[in-house]
Amino acid sequence: MVTFTRRRLAAVALVATTALLGATACGGGDNEAAAGGPVTLTVDVFGQFGYAELYKEYMASHPDVKIVERGTGSNLDEYSPKLTQWLAAGKGAGDIVAIEEGLLVEYKANPQNFVNLLDHGAADLKGNFLDWKWNQGLTADGKQLIGLGTDVGGMAMCYRKDLFAKAGLPTDREAVSKLWPTWPDYIKVGEQFKAKNTGAAFLDAATNTFNTILLQTAGNTTGYSYYDTGDKLVVDSNPAVRQAYDTTMDIIDSGLSGRYGSWSEEWVSAFKQSKFATIACPAWMTGVIEGNAGPGAKGKWDIAQVPGNGGNWGGSFLAVPKQSKHQAAAIELAKFLTSAQGQIGAFKAKGPLPSSPQALADPAIVDSTNAYFSTAPVGRIFAEGAKNLKPVYMGPKNQAVRTEVENAVRSVELGKRSPEQGWADAVGNAEKAAAK
């Protein structure tokens, strides 16, 4: 009797072990029918892409498709490592994934993870995108198209009218634009603002401004920033980088920065508490400002021209990972979302500036205003510049190098390093990061 019980226990133990192993081995994996029947498409995004209405429209015309969006409102810093892990693991990624321009270069280096959209009739869509935006989505050999462009990051300067009034500066957007044709002029205005002791800083953080100046200067001169077009690291030899660095040091020297680390909790609080008066403002930033400053600040913000001349920061692409089980349906949806109509819909919802020339010329964009920003004619401000944007080439480790250089700027801003030490850090650490 005893042996019987023990044997049964042994069997139970074995079965339990088997079951445990089995349970761990078959986690995940949806066995949805790939052909026919309803399909659920997952779209992975970060921040605000403004697709909610478009999904409804698409699902209405495609009753067999259900769309789920993940990651809405998340930080790009949280999103991109997740996406990379999904791609490396071969599962987990959505059927459509959003990829930011600065990170696209890294994904392009391993194109085997993505469906070649050229094999699925995307070549016909070339005319729907600004030339450079289309080319950014292509691999170096031009044979594979990884992503279809969504938006571009045309530049402006957002400012607080109430704080400007307090400091005795003009508040009208035309007049404000005339105050700062160049960055040195911007600094002069900042010094006037600072002298009035409004209790607010002139700008949020030197890092955002540095990136703006860099992308603008690089776009207007060399056409590349940290890497040249041969993928050689040129942090210390590209005059555009040095010029942007020096201008940023002048801003820091003048004590204009509120030193709120960008995207930190203090930065968000500073929006709410009206602690700074201006912020460099790519088109997609308008949505960020509205989200951070909240409804209480509606009508207090306005948008003026950016100092210097134009420039582009950011903008994204939609790609279809090879691991998707519904590639054909996903490609069709990606084409819809990146079409001129799709881009107009997104712009109306959350403000990302279209990368389609047809959309940029459409009255729905050109005549649009933004109620939150004192009904500023955002369509005219951003769309006019967008057609003449000069793109900046980005090399393989762009993100890692940018991190090092911006942290060097930040360490000077916080008074931990002199400008010379900061520059040495930037060059040295960038080399180290590029080699990793």
Place this chain on the structure above:
Amino acid sequence: MAVQLDARPPVAPTPGTTRPSRSVRLSRFDTRYSPYLYIAPFFLLFGVFGIYPLAYTFWVSLHDWDLLGADHPFVGLDNYSELLADPDFWHSVVNTLGIFVISTVPQLLLALWLANLLNRQLRARTTWRMAVLIPNVTSTAAVAIVFAVLFGRDFGMINWLLDHVGVDAIDWKANRLASWVAISAMVDWRWTGYNALIFLAAMQAIPRDLYESAAIDGAGRARQFWSITVPLLKPTIIFAVIISTIGGLQLFTEPRLFNSGTNAIRGGPLRESQTVTMYMFENAFAPHYNFGYGSAIAWLLFALIAVVAAVNVLLLRRLGGGARKEDSR
């Protein structure tokens, strides 16, 4: 995919052969092998979730392993030699050890003191004992976020209070030592009560008559504490120190959430509060995606924990041994 294992005993032999009867052989099989089956679940789970990842991490650390790359060339111990010469790695080790010392030493002393208080005859004793555990029940993320706000530079309550007593605002995130203190405060808030309860449990196992005879010999509370309680708690203290060492050297959530915004994983522009695990993440994931290098960091961290735990145990043995001699006199 379930692994198919046959739970049944071997099939019956073909008739006609002269072997011991079926039940005898089954019984022999049973006595010999069932004990292994009973303990198998643990070892299988440990193998799957413990040994395999450990070995695989080591395997990865010997390669130049780009997370997205198609091929991963073998590089031998290159990742390790590079790592040993990497100032940022040693910087993160110093940070980790600094935070560990600042948090653990006061934490365990405080826990010992709390346990001693809770061991007395108090009114509503259970309530007090439960109360010290409450911080441990709160989620690390919630604690970290609240503390990050308390320690804010411009809008934080701590700086506001300091301002009232005439101390200049401290930039808790940009000052290396200050960031260590802030993170240690979070760790202590959560774990002091937990350790106090462990000490309390051990204290209750100490026979009362020891204290009574000590009292008769004229020993005061303090003397009793240092000459009876502490020496008899030695095994528990060693346990608590080892657990705290492991936890302290793997510290991640608190410093990670203390730093918010872009590249929070860096722990500040000059890596002021970046711990080893954060450095590991920075390399294995964004922005470097260098899995091989990250794995090498994981292994060195493992070695570091083993060394620090051993040093702690040796130190404690010394201390405890001294106390015992004194006790036996």
